[in-house]
Amino acid sequence: MSRRYDSRTTIFSPEGRLYQVEYAMEAIGHAGTCLGILANDGIVLAAEKRNVHKLLDDVFLSDKIYTLDDNIACSVAGITSDANVLVADLRRIAQRFKLSYQESIPVEQLVTNLCDIKQAYTQFGGLRPFGISVLYMGWDKHYGFQLYMSDPSGNYGGWKGTCIGNNSQAAISMLKQEYKEDETNLNDALKLAIKVLSKTLDTTKLTSERVEMATLTRQDDRTVITILNSATLTKLCNEYEEEKARLEAEKKAKEKATPSKAKK
């Protein structure tokens, strides 16, 4: 359609759209799913691992989830090389704040700072936008536990539960139905994350090789970020499978006991 308005990012189309930004979001729609859920006593980030090659050396425990500071971690979806650059930037921003104030950066300030950088690439310089969306989880003394999502346009929002990447819309509608505000604790959030991920990933069974998860909690007045190891993940996946099987069996038993009205 308006193809000649595509090549430069710094131009509006006649309909008032920024095509490069939209194409960047397209790119993210093909990337591995990441989802985040806010609980009363912590936050969960879960991500689909796409880099599962037999020959890959497992140096890093996690390749989608990164720690940014003592109190903030993030998960990225999109072009990995862009992600590396922006994660480095995020860490630098966090430490620069610490250099000035000797305190950990409040979560929203970190998000805002990065989003201003992302926005610059949509307005001037003639460079393409970054092809990543980021989910941030963090704790600060002003607003407690927080979950943010930022996209290539430089827009961000605070969320109780959200998803980016492949099949994110399906995941978000599932979260909308299943998430219970004020009643979700960390264990509920972990279970919900597994449930949503297994439905949105295109596999029959969820295993610890396909997924990574991290939690952020407060213990003894300190923020603790834990990247779950494969044993814990396997346990969670198995619990989910058992729960699923149990519900299936209950459903079947119910159907047997009360025959459906359609059969009449």
Added chain:
Amino acid sequence: MEFLIGFEGKDFVFLASDTSAARSIVMFKQDQDKMTPLGKNTMMAMCGEAGDVSQFSEYIQKNLQLYKIRNGYELSTKGMMNFTRKALAEALRKNPYHVHTLMAGCDSTDGCSLYYLDYLSSSVKVPFAAHGYGAYFVLSLLDRWHKPDLTKDEAMILLKKCMAELKKRFIVTLPAMMVRIVDKNGIHTMPPLLEKDYVTMDTVQDGEPDRSIVRPLIL
């Protein structure tokens, strides 16, 4: 000849500064306020080079105000202190600010704290501190009499003790002191401390000398 003093009490911090603005042999005014509020519960007292004091204190105050407006919340006292320290440190090897600072604040998270910053941008959290020549006289008094759980009345008495010592031994008179208290409810201004409020505390009295010590000339 400027003098700043501060000390911690039970859930509050006391800051007092002298009120004279003078250059060389001339006294410009006797009611100069040397303290700047940095937030709802943080206050800074600054003395030193004239232009530097106003320039730097305003710079810090306005930047901290900008932070509050941008983010919807203030920095903690520790954050404000480190911001000030860093600004001093960065200017040190370019265009140094010759200012002496005391910063006092009460946070909901960290409690009450007093910080001593000097013109070389060193900084330290202390229970009591003073700047100026007067410091040489009062620090030992504070060593002797300061306790961490002073009440506000005891703090006032301690300040009066310090001022009485200065009246007795310091060559320059400090006619009035601006006194402020910071606690979790905010910054409170006390009435200025004048000489008459502490001059009865074993200092030289004005008026008749004590004749009982004079021996009669002719027995």
